Amino acid sequence: MDCRILKLIIQPIIENSIIHGIEKKNGLGEINISGQKIDNKVIFTITDNGIGMTKDKINKIMEFQNVIQFEDNDKIKNLKTDYEIKIVKDDKKDPIENVKNKSKIGIINVIQRIKLNYGNDYGLKIISKRNYGTTVIITIPYIT
Numbered sequence: 001m002d003c004r005i006l007k008l009i010i011q012p013i014i015e016n017s018i019i020h021g022i023e024k025k026n027g028l029g030e031i032n033i034s035g036q037k038i039d040n041k042v043i044f045t046i047t048d049n050g051i052g053m054t055k056d057k058i059n060k061i062m063e064f065q066n067v068i069q070f071e072d073n074d075k076i077k078n079l080k081t082d083y084e085i086k087i088v089k090d091d092k093k094d095p096i097e098n099v100k101n102k103s104k105i106g107i108i109n110v111i112q113r114i115k116l117n118y119g120n121d122y123g124l125k126i127i128s129k130r131n132y133g134t135t136v137i138i139t140i141p142y143i144t
Contacts, residue, residue: 002144003037003042003142003143003144004143004144005042005140005143006113006114006117006140008109008110008113009044009110009113009114009138009140010033010044010046010138012106012107012109012110013046013106013107013110013124013136013138014031014033014046015106016106016107017031017046017048017050017134017136018031018048020050020051020053021048021049021050021051021052021133021134022048022049022050023050024050024051025049025050025051029048029049029050030048030049031046031047031048032045032046032047032048033045033046033047037142039142040141040142041122041139041140041141041142042139042140042141042142043137043138043139044137044138044140045135045136045137045138046135046136046138047133047134047135047136048133048134048135049132049133050133050134051130051131051133052128052129052130052131052132052133052134053126053128053130053134054130058126058128061107061108061111061126062125062126107124107136110124110138111123111124114138114140118140118141122139122140122141123138123139124136124137124138124139125137125139
């Protein structure tokens with residue numbers, strides 16, 4: 001499957017899997033990455049067997065995704081924006097709180113960039129179970 005995707009869409013998710021999931025787990029960690037074309041979409045699935053995420057953490061991230069909605073995607077594409085990826089490693093700080101304080105983290109940056117470049121129909125979904133792992137599903141348009 002040959003297609004074009006934005007840079008730094010998958011890497012921050014993998015980095016989060018390592019830093020926030022696998023490094024904090026006892027035993028061996030595993031990350032599986034797959035991609036497939038379904039109709040006019042590309043679906044990337046990143047799954048780890050790390051410590052998982054709480055429902056509250058997932059809801060906060062997904063709430064942020066739902067806030068990012070653009071009326072005129074063509075106007076947004078023409079804006080020049082500096083993107084900054086910060087992975088918060090300090091266990092005492094909540095990454096979502098950093099977003100509220102104008103600091104961007106990897107997963108929020110991915111959501112923003114997908115919405116800015118592809119529109120409201122695309123984004124990501126998080127499925128997680130505490131102590132079993134996390135799956136992030138990224139949906140983008142198929143572009144050759």
